[in-house]
Amino acid sequence: MHIPDGFLSPVTYIPATIAVIPLLVIAWKKTKEAITDESFAFLSSLTAFSFVIMMFNIPIPGGTSGHAIGAAILAILFGPWVGAFCISLTLFIQALVFGDGGLSVFALNSLAMGFVASFVAFYLHKLLDGRIKKSVVSFVAGWSGIVAASAVIAVVLGMQPLLGIDAAGHPIYFPFGLNVTIPAIVGSHILFFGVAEGIATMLVLRFIEKIKNTNSTKEVAL
């Protein structure tokens, strides 16, 4: 879902950056409040976790595979602000330390994959928890977070032909409109990447639940 540099017009990414900065400041403050004095070591650990989870290739029924981003896992376990902050920090590190992604698209990637995915997953999990089977709730939360994030990306990309055109009226940033981006991006996330996130969320939460239940005497960090 990462968008590289050069596909978003400045009229898109400058307001997105202005919008994401106060959100990140709030997320930073809420995260520090939520996890008290171990903040730095803990946050860096969760950031490293969201980075490493992107390396796991998850097979999806149908013969393909995808990777999760871990937004739902972090949001459900530690709260949506912590999830959003850690994913955003991971994206920032990917863009400016590893040269993957880009600073001009950081804000949109952060808004979608950090904030939208974390909040949707967290609140959906909260809404459904206890009403249906736990593993289904986890899957739906993970899947929905990513699908919602992909919808944001699809809408913003699909608006680019309206926002950036040359003198002849041709698009000069992302070329395809909403009629293409919605089915292509949201569709692929409904069928593949959302499934990968859903499976990862379900597996991790089930594993944590299992070790908490079966090994209550042993010290477990989570």
Place this chain on the structure above:
Amino acid sequence: MQAKFYFLFYVVALIAVSSLKSYEPLLVVLAILGLISGKSFVSILRRAVVLVALFSLFITLSYSVVLYFQNQPFWHYFLTVNLRSLDMIFLTLLFITRVNIYEAVSFSKDLTFLLVLSVSKIMIMQRAYRDYTDALKSRTLKKPTRSEIYEYLGSAIAGFLDKNIRESKENFEAMKSRGFHV
């Protein structure tokens, strides 16, 4: 201070390059970046081309095909978007190879510290992940079933999460013993 100035310059340059709407000035920008990069031009260019090819080429090629079948000129679009993407990625790679990023974002002490700690942990985790997958591969004799793969993934991802949190407690104690207080 110098790193912060370069960071500001990088941001302004990035906005300027992203505003260019034609391939001619983008070619000039690439030439200027090439001159600035000096001996590392080829290695940065190679990496930038790979990153552009991953997404940009795929999108621009498919749109160029659409334009071609509509009998519309497609070269301008193809060159402009790919060159802009290449210039911006080149600029970012040049910036991160020349400037100390931790110093550049040191406008916040907290952010700098968090960044240094996170990157060092990411590097440790990347190594741990490689060791983990190598160990798994060397111990797997027959192809695992899908449910076995899912079981492995669930425990591996949760294991990494557990390991990270345990280590964060150790890191915190180590930081505290060395006089660092949040």
